[in-house]
Amino acid sequence: MTVPLRRTLPKRPGRARDACRARRRVHGPLTRNVLLAAAALPAAAAAWIGVTGWLARSELLAVQHDLTALRASVSTAAGTHPAGAVAAGSPAESAQERLLRSAAAHAARAHHLTTGPAWYTAACLPFLGEPLHTVRGTAEAADRLIGEVLSPLVRVVPRLSADAHAGGIPRVLTDLESQAPAFERATRVAAEVRDDAHRLPRSTWLPAADRARAQLSDQLDRLVPQTRDVVVAARMAPSMLGAHGPRRYFLAFQNLAEARGTGGLPGAFAVLRADRGKLSFEHFGNNTEMDGVHADVDLGAEFATQYGDNGPGSVWANSNMSPHFPYAARLWTAYWRTLTGQRLDGAFAIDPASLGLLLRATGPARMPDGTALTADNAVNLTERDSYAKYADVAARKAFFVEAARAAAGQLMHAADDPRTLPALLSAVRDVQREGRLQVWSAHAAEQRQLESRPFGGALPDRPGPFAGLVVNNAAGSKLDYYLDRSLVWAPGACTATGRSVTVTVRLTNRAPASGLPGYVTLREDRPEYRTQPGDNRLLVSYYAGKGASLTGATLDGHQVELIPGVERGHPVYTLDLELPRQSSRTLVLHLQEPQADRPPTILRQALVTPMLATVKPAAPCGP
Structure with missing residues (x-):
């Protein structure tokens, strides 16, 4: 017998409602707990x-x-x-x-x-x-x-x-x-x-x-x-250092009293031998040995255009006018090969400030005349006091060589002593950090690695914002001991091709009005205008970023024309500047830099007094 449909349908909703009520009775507390836990989870x-x-x-x-x-x-x-x-x-x-x-x-x-x-x-x-x-x-x-x-x-x-x-x-x-x-x-x-x-x-x-x-x-x-x-x-x-066979290097002691692109004039020098870590000197000399010697090395058309025919390859005193140390190193080793026929494996450059840092780790060196060369007097003794002590040029050059020899001997003794080696290596790191140690290798694989590091002394050829102030002494004097330098790099408005940049360079000659030896104030340039003892003359070069252009320049507020050039892709703008004693000159350059969206790489030429560099912040270009 069939059950009528209308009698069964009403009962199903009732049972369904009862089942829902039952589930609510069973699950209601659990649901509330879950909700409460969920609410408390963020707090927990x-x-x-x-x-x-x-x-x-x-x-x-x-x-x-x-x-x-x-x-x-x-x-x-x-x-x-x-x-x-x-x-x-x-x-x-x-x-x-x-x-x-x-x-x-x-x-x-x-x-x-x-x-x-x-x-x-x-x-x-x-x-x-x-x-x-x-x-x-x-x-x-x-x-x-x-x-x-x-x-x-x-x-x-x-x-x-x-x-x-x-x-x-x-x-x-x-x-x-x-x-x-x-x-x-x-x-x-x-x-x-x-x-x-x-x-x-x-x-x-x-x-x-x-x-x-x-x-x-x-x-x-x-x-x-x-x-x-x-x-x-x-x-x-x-x-x-000769672990796989002896090496020989040219070691230049740069005289910071007469500025050059890599630091100072290459005065005294030595030939250094390295054999299984054992260091020794085979020769000490000074720049007079290079009189009349020529360096037969091709550094490219750009270099020849920038520095001229009668420049670094023909005159030893001009061999390191470029701030790109590999150029100077190649010239120095070429000069030595012309003089002696001996090939060298590389070149190093240090200065009296470097010797001071190294002697702080090793203790003072004693010169033949009894003079103590110490961390505190190395710069003043070689860059200032020796000019007053020795009126004779040959005697003074000999003194500088003896100072280099004494310091080198002290350093060699420290390098051979395991007890002093850690302190010496720490001092080498300090010298490198200040940019006073420059290294070049004649072996291509080694040089590729050196050129990528600061102590390789390379002028970078990659794009990007760049600011380099380089001075070369053009008077033949020894007055750069008294030179102060400052540079302010200030980014301006964004342009369709990059950004405007204003660079302010200030140079100060602190040379005293009297009391300096004639050799210090000597003017070998023999200018046609009247000068006073203590007046200096500098070739002032500013290196901008790749692709930059100069829109104008002023010297002490007056318009001035700069000589344009190019080195390793960098635009270079040079001014022949007379810098009287006890005076300051201010050079302002207005530039267009294509990539000035970040702080520039600063080229710091190591002289007696470090350059004061200020980089002002830039607002980002674009939306």
Whole structure:
């Protein structure tokens, strides 16, 4: 028998409603709990992030404390341990290992505290998550920086020190060469960490996070070039120091009292021999040996146009007018080959300020007449006092050679002593940092690496904003001891082809009105106009960025014409400038720079008084 449809339909909705009510009775409390938990989750996540963020901050502060102590420990060990050495297994070494391990542990904990779903999700939130993104990135960067960059660099120092004691310099060179792959890995990681740090938000609603990011970026910007220098040293120092066969180099001592493009006039010089790390000098001389000698080397049509036929290749005193050190080095080695027939493997250049920094690490040198050449008097004694002491030019040149010989002997003694070697290497780094050490290799593979580093002394030929002030003494005097220089690079309005830039150069001659020896104030240029003792004359050259053009220039507020030129793709604008004693001159250049959207690379010519350079900020071009 069939059941009537109209009798069954009404009952189904009732049963359905009862079932829904039953489910609500069963699941109602669970649903409410889920909703309450969901509502509380953001608050819990915020609390978790707050607590772990505070803990991570404490860990990062501990990292900073450990690294500061580590730097102080390294400096103290190099400066106060007998003769600057840190022996393997010494307490200083153990302290450095402990500090490094402590910093690594704190950094790892900070990284761990800022990972996980809550941090990942919150850091992805627009605006609110930006400082959390910065904190996470900073903690990760610190962890990688210490574990993968600083650890292999710091831990190799005791090993090299132990090698110096056990097997001498040859053993050090062998081990240094073997460490090059590890240094290269550390450099790659440092560059990756720097790039990651630069991609972090720069400006958020949390100033503390912004400051931490800025400090990290600044440290990485300094560290990455230093790690690259370490790689170049590990790759090249062994071969350049004769690990695979003897090498010979031309070593020029530049006289900063008479300015040249690479620093100062090449006065005294030496031929240096390197054999399995053992350094010795085969010859000392001065510029009079190069009288009448010519350097037969082709540096290209651009160089010949810029400096003329009767220039660097024909007159020794003009051999380093260009600021591009490889040009000077090639000329110097060519001069020596013409004079002696001997091929050299490269060239170095240092100056009295360099000797002062090096003697601070090794102790004073004693000259044959009993004069002490020290860190404090090296510049004044050779660049000023010797001119008053020796009226005879030949005697003064001999004094300069003896000063170079005495300093070189002291440095060689320090290089042979494992106890003084660490302090000496630290001083070499300081010399390089000030731009007072320049190196060139006649071996193409080595030179390619050298030219990419600051101590290669190369005028860069890549595009980008650039500002280079170079002075060459045109009077034949020794008055550049008293020269002050300043440069202000000020970006202006954006244009269709780039940006306008105003460069203000100020030069001051502090030479006294009386009391200077005639050789110092000598005017070998014999100008047709009247001059006073102490008046100077300079060829002032400004090197702009590739593709830049000069729209106008003034000297002390009056329009002036500059001589245009080109060197390694850089436009060069030169002024023949008379600079009277106790006076200042102001040169203003108005330029159009095609790529002035970032600060320029500054060329710093190393003279007695460093140049004061100021770069003013620029507003970005474009929408």
